[in-house]
Every structure is written in structure tokens, then in C-alpha cells.
Amino acid sequence: MTATQRVTVRVPAKVNLQLAVGPLRDDGYHDLVNVFHAVSLFDEVTATEPAAAGTFTVRVEGEAASQVPADATNLATRAAEALAKHAGQIGADGRPYGVDLLIRKAIPVAGGMAGGSADAAAALLACDALWGLGLPREELMEIGAGIGSDVPFALLGGTAVGTGRGERLTPVPATGAFHWVFALADGGLSTPRVYGECDRIRAEAGEEVAWPTADEALMAALRAGDARALGAALANDLEPAALALRPSLARTLDVGRDAGALGAIVSGSGPTCAFLAASADHARELSAALTAAGVCRAAVTAEGPVPGAEIVP
Numbered sequence: 175m176t177a178t179q180r181v182t183v184r185v186p187a188k189v190n191l192q193l194a195v196g197p198l199r200d201d202g203y204h205d206l207v208n209v210f211h212a213v214s215l216f217d218e219v220t221a222t223e224p225a226a227a228g229t230f231t232v233r234v235e236g237e238a239a240s241q242v243p244a245d246a247t248n249l250a251t252r253a254a255e256a257l258a259k260h261a262g263q264i265g266a267d268g269r270p271y272g273v274d275l276l277i278r279k280a281i282p283v284a285g286g287m288a289g290g291s292a293d294a295a296a297a298l299l300a301c302d303a304l305w306g307l308g309l310p311r312e313e314l315m316e317i318g319a320g321i322g323s324d325v326p327f328a329l330l331g332g333t334a335v336g337t338g339r340g341e342r343l344t345p346v347p348a349t350g351a352f353h354w355v356f357a358l359a360d361g362g363l364s365t366p367r368v369y370g371e372c373d374r375i376r377a378e379a380g381e382e383v384a385w386p387t388a389d390e391a392l393m394a395a396l397r398a399g400d401a402r403a404l405g406a407a408l409a410n411d412l413e414p415a416a417l418a419l420r421p422s423l424a425r426t427l428d429v430g431r432d433a434g435a436l437g438a439i440v441s442g443s444g445p446t447c448a449f450l451a452a453s454a455d456h457a458r459e460l461s462a463a464l465t466a467a468g469v470c471r472a473a474v475t476a477e478g479p480v481p482g483a484e485i486v487p
């Protein structure tokens with residue numbers, strides 16, 4: 175252990191600007207073109223030296239704490255244990271690595287905004303500092319990919335294209351800031367269930383599943399910082415599946431569109447819906463319209479892109 179006794183990391187949620195889902199692979203995953211965009215909705219993870227060396231514990235605070243497992247299945251705990259294994263289990267002081275984690279949760283749980291992956295990424299960065307490992311971020315991203323497909327992006331942040339199962343990342347140059355509104359839903363949607371429903375819908379339609387490719391219009395909109403063009407290019411192949419499993423989301427999307435959103439989309443596997451606004455004021459207006467229509471549990475505004483997981487000084 176180093177002299178550092180406590181490290182706090184702030185980590186953003188994501189929205190998928192394009193989620194092109196390719197064929198189902200033999201390993202149960204789908205090849206993707208996943209355009210990730212980090213937004214200013216953050217969880218915080220604090221890593222503290224444990225009372226007993228070699229133990230891993232986790233506590234969760236926040237409105238949704240009861241929906242998050244506070245045991246070894248928590249993605250943050252799994253990430254910390256994976257890092258300890260990677261580092262050889264025993265620190266330079268001869269004591270086994272261990273950590274007490276505290277998660278302050280603001281990212282909706284099972285909401286399609288990768289909150290669990292964000293916590294795993296934050297735990298990797300926090301434990302790396304707590305244990306004095308000093309691993310390069312790329313190495314943490316590789317360990318993160320073993321925990322979940324979305325974990326590497328939470329370490330990278332900004333805007334990036336993910337290929338493979340979403341873990342192989344290439345940053346995308348983007349100009350300016352985009353203004354978002356997120357309509358949070360009651361309850362979550364299971365990611366494997368939404369992918370399964372996508373496969374079922376495609377099989378029923380007898381569709382040939384195309385190899386996923388990045389949308390050039392979307393990339394150009396990002397390079398130019400053109401919110402209107404970006405709004406028109408937003409696309410999510412999981413949206414029909416999320417709507418089939420949660421039909422009420424169709425009305426949420428319609429209310430946002432009718433209120434003038436530049437783009438309206440289910441975020442990843444849902445059920446959070448994302449709306450692109452023309453400005454911060456416009457985002458506040460959209461948020462008010464969604465709340466007034468009663469089509470969401472709450473509406474929150476955010477900006478993107480923001481950096482990935484960062485240690486709080």
C-alpha cells in the first residue's frame with residue numbers, strides 16, 4: 175500500500191449515438207458498431223483501505239441503492255478483485271490487496287446508461303491509485319473489458335466508436351458541446367433480455383443481419399458540432415426490442431419529438447430515453463415538457479462529451 179488511504183473517482187454515464195447490432199456470435203455476443211458518448215451524469219466511487227487486509231466490500235448510497243447488489247457480484251467489486259489478481263494479489267508491503275468501496279449512485283440502474291460499467295471503471299482507477307500500481311489506462315481498459323463490454327469506454331470517455339462487442343475503441347473527433355435530456359423510467363430493462371428480443375424480432379422477420387458499419391452522416395455531424403444533423407442521424411438497433419418489452423416508451427419518445435427535440439432515441443438497451451436539444455435553454459424546456467406530460471419518472475439535463483473516469487483531487 176502507498177500512503178494514500180482513500181481515493182475518490184468520478185465517472186460518467188453514456189448514451190449510444192449509433193448502436194448498430196450485427197449477427198449473434200458463437201460466444202453469445204453481437205458484433206457492434208457502438209458510438210459511445212459520455213455525458214455529465216456521474217457516479218462517484220471511493221476506495222478506502224479495508225479494516226482487514228485482503229477483503230473486498232462495497233456499500234451503495236443514493237436513491238436507487240436498493241437496486242444494486244452490495245456483495246461480490248457488484249461490478250465495482252468484481253473489477254477491484256480482477257485488478258488485485260492482475261497485480262499478483264500481494265502488495266509491496268507483503269499484505270494482500272483489498273478495498274472498501276463506497277458507490278454514490280446517480281446514474282439510473284439498468285437504464286441503458288452503463289452505470290454498472292461506470293462503477294467498475296471507477297473502481298479500477300481508484301484501486302490502481304490506492305494500491306500505488308500506476309498502471310497505464312490502456313491496461314486498466316483491458317482488465318475492464320473482462321468485466322463488461324462497456325467498461326473500457328467509461329475509462330476513455332469523450333466520444334468513441336466501439337467495435338467487436340463494443341470493447342475495441344477508437345476516439346471520434348467531436349466539436350463543441352451537445353445538450354441532452356434523459357427521461358428516466360421506473361424500473362430497468364435487462365441488457366441480455368433486450369439483445370435476445372432483438373434476435374427474436376429479426377428471426378421472426380426473416381431478416382438477413384447486415385455487418386454493422388459506422389454512419390458517415392453521424393461522424394460528419396460530430397466533426398462539425400452540428401446538433402441538428404446529429405439529431406437526425408441518431409440510430410439504435412436495440413430500440414424496437416426495448417419498445418416491444420416496454421411499449422410505453424413510444425409515447426415518451428413522441429412527447430419529446432413533439433416538444434421539438436432534434437433527435438429522440440432509446441439509450442442503449444433502455445429504458446432511459448435520450449433527447450438532443452439545440453441549447454441548454456432548449457434542454458430545460460424539453461425536460462419540463464416531458465415532466466409535465468407524465469411520461470417519465472424524472473427528466474434530467476446533461477452535456478456531452480465529458481472525460482472518462484477521473485480521480486477527484
Ligand SMILES: C[C@@](CO)(OP(=O)(O)O)[C@H](O)COP(=O)(O)OP(=O)(O)OC[C@H]1O[C@@H](n2ccc(N)nc2=O)[C@H](O)[C@@H]1O
Binds near residue numbers: 193323441
Ligand atoms: C447495450 C449496451 C450498449 O452500450 O449497453 P447498455 O445500454 O445495456 O448499458 C452494451 O452493448 C451492453 O454492454 P454491457 O452491459 O457491458 O454488456 P456485457 O456485460 O458485456 O454483456 C451482457 C450481455 O449482453 C449481451 N451482449 C452484450 C454486448 C454485445 N456486444 N453483444 C451482446 O449480445 C450478451 O447477452 C451478454 O451476455
Ligand SMILES: Nc1ncnc2c1ncn2[C@@H]1O[C@H](COP(=O)(O)OP(=O)(O)O)[C@@H](O)[C@H]1O
Binds near residue numbers: 250277
Ligand atoms: N455497481 C453497479 N451499479 C449498477 N448495477 C449494478 C452494479 N453492479 C452490478 N449491477 C447489476 O447490473 C445490472 C445492470 O446495471 P446497469 O449497468 O446500471 O445497466 P445497463 O446495462 O442497462 O446500463 C443491474 O440490474 C444490477 O443488478
